[in-house]
Amino acid sequence: MLHGGDYNPDQWLDRPDILADDIKLMKLSHTNTFSVGIFAWSALEPEEGVYQFEWLDDIFERIHSIGGRVILATPSGARPAWLSQTYPEVLRVNASRVKQLHGGRHNHCLTSKVYREKTRHINRLLAERYGHHPALLMWHISNEYGGDCHCDLCQHAFREWLKSKYDNSLKTLNHAWWTPFWSHTFNDWSQIESPSPIGENGLHGLNLDWRRFVTDQTISFYENEIIPLKELTPDIPITTNFMADTPDLIPYQGLDYSKFAKHVDAISWDAYPVWHNDWESTADLAMKVGFINDLYRSLKQQPFLLMECTPSAVNWHNVNKAKRPGMNLLSSMQMIAHGSDSVLYFQYRKSRGSSEKLHGAVVDHDNSPKNRVFQEVAKVGETLERLSEVVGTKRPAQTAILYDWENHWALEDAQGFAKATKRYPQTLQQHYRTFWEHDIPVDVITKEQDFSPYKLLIVPMLYLISEDTVSRLKAFTADGGTLVMTYISGVVNEHDLTYTGGWHPDLQAIFGVEPLETDTLYPKDRNAVSYRSQIYEMKDYATVIDVKTASVEAVYQEDFYARTPAVTSHEYQQGKAYFIGARLEDQFQRDFYEGLITDLSLSPVFPVRHGKGVSVQARQDQDNDYIFVMNFTEEKQLVTFDQSVKDIMTGDILSGDLTMEKYEVRIVVNTH
Amino acid sequence: MLHGGDYNPDQWLDRPDILADDIKLMKLSHTNTFSVGIFAWSALEPEEGVYQFEWLDDIFERIHSIGGRVILATPSGARPAWLSQTYPEVLRVNASRVKQLHGGRHNHCLTSKVYREKTRHINRLLAERYGHHPALLMWHISNEYGGDCHCDLCQHAFREWLKSKYDNSLKTLNHAWWTPFWSHTFNDWSQIESPSPIGENGLHGLNLDWRRFVTDQTISFYENEIIPLKELTPDIPITTNFMADTPDLIPYQGLDYSKFAKHVDAISWDAYPVWHNDWESTADLAMKVGFINDLYRSLKQQPFLLMECTPSAVNWHNVNKAKRPGMNLLSSMQMIAHGSDSVLYFQYRKSRGSSEKLHGAVVDHDNSPKNRVFQEVAKVGETLERLSEVVGTKRPAQTAILYDWENHWALEDAQGFAKATKRYPQTLQQHYRTFWEHDIPVDVITKEQDFSPYKLLIVPMLYLISEDTVSRLKAFTADGGTLVMTYISGVVNEHDLTYTGGWHPDLQAIFGVEPLETDTLYPKDRNAVSYRSQIYEMKDYATVIDVKTASVEAVYQEDFYARTPAVTSHEYQQGKAYFIGARLEDQFQRDFYEGLITDLSLSPVFPVRHGKGVSVQARQDQDNDYIFVMNFTEEKQLVTFDQSVKDIMTGDILSGDLTMEKYEVRIVVNTH
Amino acid sequence: MLHGGDYNPDQWLDRPDILADDIKLMKLSHTNTFSVGIFAWSALEPEEGVYQFEWLDDIFERIHSIGGRVILATPSGARPAWLSQTYPEVLRVNASRVKQLHGGRHNHCLTSKVYREKTRHINRLLAERYGHHPALLMWHISNEYGGDCHCDLCQHAFREWLKSKYDNSLKTLNHAWWTPFWSHTFNDWSQIESPSPIGENGLHGLNLDWRRFVTDQTISFYENEIIPLKELTPDIPITTNFMADTPDLIPYQGLDYSKFAKHVDAISWDAYPVWHNDWESTADLAMKVGFINDLYRSLKQQPFLLMECTPSAVNWHNVNKAKRPGMNLLSSMQMIAHGSDSVLYFQYRKSRGSSEKLHGAVVDHDNSPKNRVFQEVAKVGETLERLSEVVGTKRPAQTAILYDWENHWALEDAQGFAKATKRYPQTLQQHYRTFWEHDIPVDVITKEQDFSPYKLLIVPMLYLISEDTVSRLKAFTADGGTLVMTYISGVVNEHDLTYTGGWHPDLQAIFGVEPLETDTLYPKDRNAVSYRSQIYEMKDYATVIDVKTASVEAVYQEDFYARTPAVTSHEYQQGKAYFIGARLEDQFQRDFYEGLITDLSLSPVFPVRHGKGVSVQARQDQDNDYIFVMNFTEEKQLVTFDQSVKDIMTGDILSGDLTMEKYEVRIVVNTH
Secondary structure, three states, rough: EEEEEEOHHHHOOOOOOHHHHHHHHHHOOOOOOOEEOOOHHHHHHOEEEEOOOHHHHHHHHHHHHHEEEEEOHHHHOOOOOHHHOOOHEEEEEEOOOOOOOOOOOOOOOOHEEEEHHHHHHHHHHHHHHOOOOEEEEEEEEOOOOOOOOOOOOHHHHHHHHHHOOOOOOOHHHHHOOOOOOHOOOOOOHHHOOOOOOOOOOOOOHHHHHHHHHHHHHHHHHHHHHHHHHHHHHHOOOOOOOOOOOOOOEEEOOOOOOHHHHHHHHOOEOOOOOOOOOOOOOOOHHHHHHHHHHHHHHHOOOOOOEEEEOOOOOOOOOOOOOOOOOOOHHHHHHHHHHHEEEEEEEEOOOOOOOOOOOOOOEEEEOOOOOOOOOHHHHHHHHHHHOOOHHHOOOOOOEEEEEEEEEEOOOOOHOOOEEEHHHHHHHHHHHHHHHHHHOOOOOOOEEEEOOOOOOOOEEEEEOOOEOOOHHHHHHHHHHHHOOEEEEOOOOOOOOOOOOOOOOOOOOHHHHHHHHEEEEEEEEEOOOEEEEEEEOOEEEEEEEEEEEEEOEEEEEEEEOOOOOOEEEEEEEEEEEEEEEEEEEEEEEEEHHHHHHHHHHHHHHOOOOOOOOOOOEEEEEEEOOEEEEEEEEEEOOOOOOOEEEEEEEEEEEOOEEEEEEEOOOOOOOOEEEOOO | OEEEEEEEHHHHOOOHHHHHHHHHHHHOOOEEEEEEOOOOOHHHHEOOOEEOOOOHHHHHHHHOOOEEEEEEEEEHHOHHHHHHHHOOOHEEEOOOOOEEOOOOOOOEOOHHHHHHHHHHHHHHHHHHHOOOOOOEEEOOOOOOOHHHHOOOOHHHHHHHHHHHHOOOOHHHHHHHOOOEEEEEEEEOOHHHHOOOOOOOOOOOHHHHHHHHHHHHHHHHHHHHHHHHHHHHHOOEEEEEOEEEOOOOEEEEOOOOOOHHHHHHHOOEEEOOOOOOOOOHHHHHHHHHHHHHHHHHHHOOOOOOOEEOOOOOOOOOOOOOOOOOOOOOHHHHHHHHHEEEEEEEEEEEEEOOOOOOOOOOOOOOOOOOOOOHHHHHHHHHHHHOOOHHHHHOEEOOEEEEEEHHHHHHHHHHOOOOOOHOOOOOHHHHHHHHHHHOOOOOOOOEOOOOOOOOOOEEEOOOOOOEHHHHHHHHEEEHHHOOOOOEEEOOOEEOOOOOOOOOOOHHHHHHHHHOOEEEEEEEOOOOOOOEEEEEEEEEEEEEEEEEEOOOOOOOEEEEEEOOOOOOEEEEEEEEEOOOEEEEEEEHHHHHHHHHHHHHHHHOOOOOOOOEEEEOOEEEEEEOOOOOEEEEEEEOOOOOOOEEEEEEEEEEOOOEEEEEEEEEEEOOEEEEEEEO | EEEEEEEHHHHHOOOOOHHHHHHHHHHOOOEEEEEEEEHHHHHHOOOEEEOOOHHHHHHHHHHHOOEEEEEEEOOOOOOOOHHHHHHHHHHEOOOOEEEEEOOOHHHHHHHHHHHHHHHHHHHHHHHHHOOOOOOEEEEEEEOOOOOOOOOOHHHHHHHHHHHHHHOOOHHHHHHOOOHHHHHHHHOOOOHHHOOOOOOOOOHHHHHHHHHHHHHHHHHHHHHHHHHHHHHHHOOOEOOOOOOOEEEEEEEEOOOOHHHHHHHHOEOOOOOOEEEEOOOOOOOHHHHHHHHHHHHHHHHHHOOEEEEEEEOOOOOOOOOOOOOOOHHHHHHHHHHOOOOEEEEEEOOOOOOOOOOOOOOOOOEEOOOOOHHHHHHHHHHHHHHHHHHHHHHEEEOOEEEEEOHHHHHHHHHHHHOOOEEEHHOHHHHHHHHHHHHOOOOOOEEEOOOOOOOOOEEEEEOOOEEEOOOOHHHHHHHHHOOOOOEEEEEOOOOOHHHEEEEEOOOOOOHHHHOOOEEEEEEEOOOOEEEEEEEEEEEEEEEEEEEEEOOOEEEEEEEEEEOOOOOOOEEEEEEEEOOEEEEEOOEEEEHHHHHHHHHHHHHHHOOOOOOOOEOEEHHHHHHEOOOOEEEEEOOOOOOEEEEOOOOOEEEOOOOOOEEEEEEEEEEEEEEEEEEE
């Protein structure tokens, strides 16, 4: 298990005493893995063509000397000032067509030939010098790729990308983007510009293609970066750190990670939940943490790395509240439980100056191992040392929820419904909640993935759906799968063009219904549905449904569609398909999915009885279940093991009742 | 009665099946009039000088073949990409002096000679080809004119406009704009620039003149567009569609429609009330719909056209909620009742792509006549077919409320009072409410219009008032009119320069009072007035009044002006003048105006007794009253006809009590 | 005592009747001092090199003729249009690098050689012409200096300033700014640019130095302006008017006035409290007015001038509510009580046009002495005429609170804690409150000032603290002073670099504690401390404290640091040092400081017993105490004089109980 984090010795090259303390404190903190070189370009190449590697040689040696490992970063995330000054083409141009000045980070042009050459060259030098160093564990490409550039080079690249996509046919593009609308027909490729607040921003097909292009161009930039690494260090795995959007921990919207995942050897990501906030319970947030981990793990269906988290507070939330005692261990173990093989922090040592000097770190400004945060990090380290056999273990699941980046983009862009209440990823979390509460493993998958391993597939709000996806959902259900779909699904195809002539015939066949209208409600509007003699509150969205061959499961209570179907079920060939027409309160999903859990015999990996707010998550290999029992509440909780298990930390055999303290985590093993 | 709407076959030229369905569905929907060619420039002239009219020929023929009519639009609202590319001067420059990229719509330079030539040319071609087609009903110039351009061409035009207005005298301009303030004196015309967030924005005289110029330049652009139409089709009426600002349905602020009205043959406008919202009652909103219609109708004192509305939901409100069953008929009939001779929708057929694909339409993506919205449209069509005799009938009124665009601009721009509570048009609605509740016809007129037809003239918050308006108000009252004026009136003249030496002597003469101070309150501050033994809540504004010869009608209850006059009345020659010094709760206006209604014998066209939320509006000709009885509540309502009338739909004679369903509308005729 | 204000006759040069009325009304309003020439450049030099002084000669003569005095302004605050047109380099460039158009005011480049020459030249002409006029009282340089310019000239000046500060060593600068962070190391001075939203904005050392440069460059501009004045009128004092930030009346953030104060002969400032608002009591706001006055007076430890205030309402608050009867006198007397030797208004006469035409003035648009505001101004004038012996008297204090502009800048810029709750100056107000409530004089001093005159020095939230300040605090305490410091103190040094190796050893020595963690809470989070058997509510911030040699005064009640110290005290050599670790409710500060008031025998200048909301402030000379007893409540208040005093207005001897009316002020003298 990797434990450590981002380490920036390049900030302390004039302080050999600090560099020496770093090594001592690594041992005391039970850390073993350090991401080095992120943002170090100025230190490595202070002037163009003048290199300084000695300090990095020394860091490699020191880390190696204590048995540690290095995740070596390529430095493209922040270039030196001389580079921007000498080659202004590397500076990004924003959507308003304003060329940015030098500064910040993560803001280079994605297309610039100069920048691609410069990054490839410095990466080659790094690979040549450290590629075979025994301490080298992994490559960390750039840092948190994101954003876009609208310079002329990128405009050109975008047009070439479009030509390729649309077979050099403007006619095809004009149709796909529905350009006759508002007289937007293009008759020359040079007329096409990226979306802009000072130009075109309402052509949805263009917007969607621009986002796709940005993902592709970012991957292209990344692929250029790794050319020398693949060549010189073919055995060293490569990753780049992904992100999530705060505070709901929804998938990062800037890039389609389902595409990017294919290009990395391992998923790694930076997790910054807003623990201890004042608007939701700890358990509510823990559920969201589970969800995003289940998505990022499922991208490659293999364990991932927690590349960054904070041992205490961050510096960029609205309120930067420190993790309470025990929370660093608890939250770290949750990441492991959901599939991480690491706990890596940003940052190992706090910087003295500039904007991140107050961001939490393993080593604080006091340079001491005595403070609370350091001690809690060391506790995590000791725990991870007992978990080495968990490395590489899997989390098989029979339930999947489908998330799609393109759908999210198209739905957010859609003019219609209500801007503030679309909440696509939050709706997925709402459907995920019941399974999390019942400790039932879930994969959060994307549309290209294989549906066949699952008994149950949940597809909420799939506004954008391709013919291919429709076919695959049909096959899944026909072959015996249980499919759940909701309101606002199947509206547009992959070009963001609506289906015409009614709902897709295959969807009608699967569900035995046709949605007639989607009613969008004002925030204070409420309706309700009746389902199995209970009444559930409804808000935001309701579908008026024409039932053809389906059975009615729930009916609306009020408004002009009172007494009409709100939820339906339908036997389709070997499988069954449910359509949930309305946005309903959590308790509906709870009662509805508990029925399916029973019907489909979905179960936790290992049953532990517990109250609300305790989560039990497991990783498995052929021989063992590694079970993480986590108390995400501020109270003591009673949990009950009906089978005896071994506490992996203490070696004790646990059975029957166990009282867990606030934020306590127990890791137990069940040998098959 | 025209029934139909915007129709964009140019989006479906590759789908002859759809074009054929369009015609079939027109008949089924009882629609007869279609606005064609809006945004069709790319389809008409795909390359510069290369024209394609065949498709439009075909549309004309098809519509004609079913007895339908075409409102033909000029395509200037959205130009082809090639036009922007070849002639960049047509691109608008925003107030921050940033030239916009091609994209969007409604964003051309108002001055560009090239664009004026291009639009005149294509308009000529349209007039030549379709000007004598029997299906051609009307010209629809461009679409929803609005916005401004700050390019060098417009700066030049603005300076010429100023030279003309100020007799080539910078001295006159400097005085009118009070430029010695902040050393802003101009000594060369070239120093004058339009208002800008990066330059001058606090010179109120400049701001006001810029807005006047923008109206004049827009009209100039429009006048250029219609040159070939006037020449080739002198008998075809010309309109352009006006707008309102949402959600309070206040008059559109971008242009002074009182000027524009003189240049069109008929007023037409696009009405998008936020029906069924969660912050006001349906009746409250219906009152606002009544108000704006009474303004737009009064602009030309003749029936107008509802050029756009939605049969279901729009796509650009914050929440896009569908009209409930019955609301399309009810709201359509309200438009007719207030003077419209049409119900036209945006849009006939929903587009498949881009930003308006989810905007309500007669024909939905299902391409079917079976859905609820289509059926309700057909119901409106059937109703309109019974109302042909209503076409052209008038709505004579004895009560007028004065609205002034220039006053609105100047008051919004004024530094002083409280930004958030000026609410000039909302205050007019507040004064309009009582008359609407009592079914008493009101004209909402502008300052140039003849005051003499009215018994009662209400002038709230007329901050900007010219000497001429003062004289005309004086004459109106002297001649026996009843005049009501409120707080924040008579502060500045038409140059936005304050009157000095006290309130205008003529206003003092009319009202017998002088306002001493206007007190501006914080949002949570409250005071009250006592009027005829009742106490009414007051907020926002209070005038401390020096009563000279007036009678005191109401007095303040608190604060340093407690026990001083808040409302006064004054006999002035043949007439009477009331001054309302404070912003009072609705019930005050209700009680106050009910007194005037009695005193002046103001009455509905036809008396119908009913409860709150029912509106009875009438149109009249020499022989008949056409009475629209509309239930704007969600409950059944009892209405009582003391005289018998004939139901225009059923032919039944109605008399005595009648129970109306939620949202029900009855149209009855009373023959004189 | 000066009474009068900004007077702009240049707006009325075509109205000799108005100019004549001005003089008559000056006498009636008991005003005697007028700030003339602010924004008069266009009137003085209508074309380049063409001067018009005659009108100003006349104004000087007229004012002199009635015994009045002139504060003559230099006109640089708003230049003529011809100047911007001929010399575009004088136009400011904003942080986004957009060159501004001509317009507004206070927006010239700070560096432009042309503008410096032009201003020096016109100032010389003014000094030559009016420097020896008997009516000339003082120079008013420009107006409300503020803002910054990012043009190339300013970039160059900034780089030169940096070279000078950092001894021409980029290495020193790189270290001070901690540039290795995010690879920001500069290897050429030309790479440095001012902070920008389109470039670098997260390099805190750069941000801080830019703000320092802007202050220095503004002072440099000012010093250039006064060259001819110093030369030609060495005996005429020079000032420039300072500002405060609204609505909490916190110190203006644009400039470090502690530096600027050294360059003016007298502090003058523009005070615009939001009296009668709807979110705080009148007394709460009066306390804030006291605080800012005590800061601005302490900048030079001498009486200051109230250069601007409004006799009624302003025009730029969100709600522009008029001062209630009595408030102008009360608030004017408060200014005098806290050290002002003037009551000057913006503005003497209301302008007719442009953006300030609705701003309160002595002479309103009615041009009459009869209105309420005029009468109340005259009352202030009559009162001031009785206060001539107060001129020049002091306000000695034994208590000081430390405010530091650089600390404010650095703390606001800090990423960490919670953006919305830093509230540094508001925290100082919170500590000031108890002394204000007890009528105990306080100086609000800056870090360079002598600490030794004080018994008690309060240093809240001193996030940025230099070694020098630490030493001086140490010496203060060692020598017997009582020092109070709070949470978030001593984090960074003057380069915004954190202290390392723990809290500064000298701070540990003084306080006998070491802060271990600063806990940042969410807005709804609450904790509490127990202090002397009382429980006090805590929010926002808590310091976890390691007590070394200190005594524990208060302990936390909840959370993981429950039962640990929250407030400590420590005897250090001759003195005592308190550390308040948490943000506590007002009542804590009240009880805590009441203890210190007793311990240190702090007392009012003259004891008057009274209830809440009454403030008693005094000025003193060798012979007399001038005591201002002010009722800042809306109720009658009983005050009790235990010693007899003389009412300075009536000459009555007051003793024992006195009932004061709402907003009443009494000024009494106690002769030693």
